Amino acid sequence: MTEPADVPPAVLDRLRPICLGLPESYEEPAWVGTRWRIRRRTFAHVLTVDPDHQVAHARAADVDRPACLLIFRSPPDEIAGLVASGHPFYKPEWGPTVLGMVVADDTDWDEVGELLTESYCLLAPKRLAALVDRPGPPPD
Structure with missing residues (x-):
């Protein structure tokens, strides 16, 4: 029997290499x-x-049945664009740089990797963030 907060093992298997591949993350x-x-x-x-059980999260994500959610940090200008694109993104009320997304079968894991790398870089010391290989804007 699983608890309401249990995350599907397949989701953890996708997130672990992304998150643990960043310097000094745990x-x-x-x-x-x-x-x-x-x-x-x-x-x-x-x-x-x-x-x-998790009423605030469910309300923020606008879900009425159990759902897997991923919460991370994003620059405010990117949050506006992602939220405007609609599902799977949503904006919780508990922080100006906090963003959430509903994780489902159609989740774009490449996009998740980019979003979590950005989240890490927003919070990591500059020395560690500088070690991260981030995709930049296309050359002119």
Whole structure:
């Protein structure tokens, strides 16, 4: 029997190489679900919400049945564009740089990798962020 916050193993298998591939990152259990941190800052948190138990998360993601959610950080200008694109993205109310997405069968894992790398770089010390290979804008 699984608990409401249990994350499907297949989702964790996709997230671990992304998150643990970043310098000095580590994984730990969160209050529910699993989180990845750089130093003491959480740059990714995944959990399965049940609308009857994690009401704030379910309301923010606009889900009325259990759903797997990924919460991370993003620059405010990128948040606006992602939220405007609609599902699977949503904007929780608990921080100006916090963004969430519903993880489903059609999740674009390449995009998740880019988003979590950006989240990490926003929170990591500059020395560590500089070690990360990030895709840049196309050359002119």
